Amino acid sequence: xxxxxxLIAVEGMDGSGKSTQAKLLYHWLRAKGLPVYxxxxxxxxxxxxxxxxxxxxxxxxxxxxxxxxxxxxxDRWAKQIEPVLKIGGIVICDRYKYTAMARxxxxxxxxETIEQTYSFAREPDLTIYFDVPGEIGxxxxxKGRPSLKYYEAGMDMGWSDDPFESYRIFQSKxxxxxxxxxxxxxxxxxxxxxxxxxxxxxxxxxFNDNIDISEITVIDHADRLAQNLSQSDxxxxxxxxxx
Amino acid sequence: xxxxxxxxxEGPDQVGRSLHTKLLSARLEAHGVATFTIGLARSTLxxxxxxxxxxxxxxxxxxxxALLYATDLHDQIQNGIEPLLEAGFVVISDRYDMTxxxxxxxxxxxxxxxxxxxxxxPKPDSVILLHCGPRRLLxxxxxxxxxxxxxxxxxGMDMGISTSITSSFLKYQKLLRDEFTKAxxxxxxxxxxxxxxxxxxHNKIWESIQPIIGDLIxxxxxx
Numbered sequence: 337x338x339x340x341x342x343l344i345a346v347e348g349m350d351g352s353g354k355s356t357q358a359k360l361l362y363h364w365l366r367a368k369g370l371p372v373y374x375x376x377x378x379x380x381x382x383x384x385x386x387x388x389x390x391x392x393x394x395x396x397x398x399x400x401x402x403x404x405x406x407x408x409x410x411d412r413w414a415k416q417i418e419p420v421l422k423i424g425g426i427v428i429c430d431r432y433k434y435t436a437m438a439r440x441x442x443x444x445x446x447x448e449t450i451e452q453t454y455s456f457a458r459e460p461d462l463t464i465y466f467d468v469p470g471e472i473g474x475x476x477x478x479k480g481r482p483s484l485k486y487y488e489a490g491m492d493m494g495w496s497d498d499p500f501e502s503y504r505i506f507q508s509k510x511x512x513x514x515x516x517x518x519x520x521x522x523x524x525x526x527x528x529x530x531x532x533x534x535x536x537x538x539x540x541x542x543f544n545d546n547i548d549i550s551e552i553t554v555i556d557h558a559d560r561l562a563q564n565l566s567q568s569d570x571x572x573x574x575x576x577x578x579x
Numbered sequence: 580x581x582x583x584x585x586x587x588x589e590g591p592d593q594v595g596r597s598l599h600t601k602l603l604s605a606r607l608e609a610h611g612v613a614t615f616t617i618g619l620a621r622s623t624l625x626x627x628x629x630x631x632x633x634x635x636x637x638x639x640x641x642x643x644x645a646l647l648y649a650t651d652l653h654d655q656i657q658n659g660i661e662p663l664l665e666a667g668f669v670v671i672s673d674r675y676d677m678t679x680x681x682x683x684x685x686x687x688x689x690x691x692x693x694x695x696x697x698x699x700x701p702k703p704d705s706v707i708l709l710h711c712g713p714r715r716l717l718x719x720x721x722x723x724x725x726x727x728x729x730x731x732x733x734x735g736m737d738m739g740i741s742t743s744i745t746s747s748f749l750k751y752q753k754l755l756r757d758e759f760t761k762a763x764x765x766x767x768x769x770x771x772x773x774x775x776x777x778x779x780x781h782n783k784i785w786e787s788i789q790p791i792i793g794d795l796i797x798x799x800x801x802x
Contacts, residue, residue, distance in 0.1 A: 386628045397654075403649050410643040
């Protein structure tokens, strides 16, 4: 089966900076005039409401946590990811099925079950794992926050009564699973320490080494211009015709 | 192995599932057996979303819908059913994993994949499959003055079988019945036609579950 489009995923611990970098990658490719789409974990309009309810009521158990996140992903897969790939575009996924492996796997859902549930989601052409020392991620997330969210901290698993301690335990389990995925060659490690521009530079090198965008059809200049104008705050009153 | 029993009643809409679930539950209670009823779209987690956003749910792709229904059933099982089964309740499930599987597989969904979502749920002790002809189902809907509430999804209009909602419904229900029958036979379900009177159908259901509830029931008249 010939596959069309390019699928990129970013993965990593909370606070690793992957979302910032994924958006920068998106803006870069968009600036090149390429058809590119960016989608985030847990953002399906219809499913998100139920997930929120389940989290608020602390009702989600490992298996329902697993299934509801898969539902969110499946909705985005059908409405956003697959359609863009089908027309030969680029999709950037901020978190992909490896997040489910790391988080649901830490919650003791078997990796076999997780792989099976997500069997429809093909391996991306490049999955970048943003690696930062545990302490850095921990500080970025906890700094200035009086408390952590229940599921974010893994409190549902009863590892510890202290949210911060529970979070540490949870993150170390997540990190272990990610490390195994790196060893298995399914995700590629990127040193994510340093400033935003430094990491972006490294990310682009990794991208260029692994991805060939020469086959992707650029969106027509006139269409891009029309789109940019319609989205901008261009002030027509002060437009004098230019020269 | 649980002290309690799990009885599943499956079949299409209008076949009489909910009525017979109620009757069975009432009769068991009269015989001193505690019962609890579960069913599709009844979980605290997903019930509201699945019922009040039916229109949106019907627009989703089959995979997302399958996952939402799997979440719904797992929520009911994990948060309530397992302890009840352990305590010796008879849990009656008004539809279980068969309906969500068949409803999507007739639409081209991968039934093996959907089945894998349910690999960890308790196995029913008894599955009763109620069935009757499509025209009979349609007649019941008409007699119940509910024809105008028949929606496109439940009539299979989204599958493009026919442009008329009634003939689409008949063809769609025929498809469902074939699939239900096949699946029912595969898992050794008891197939009961509901063309007979309510009493006759109920008695057939009651008889079919005797092997699993015989030890649990108390006589109504102790003499």
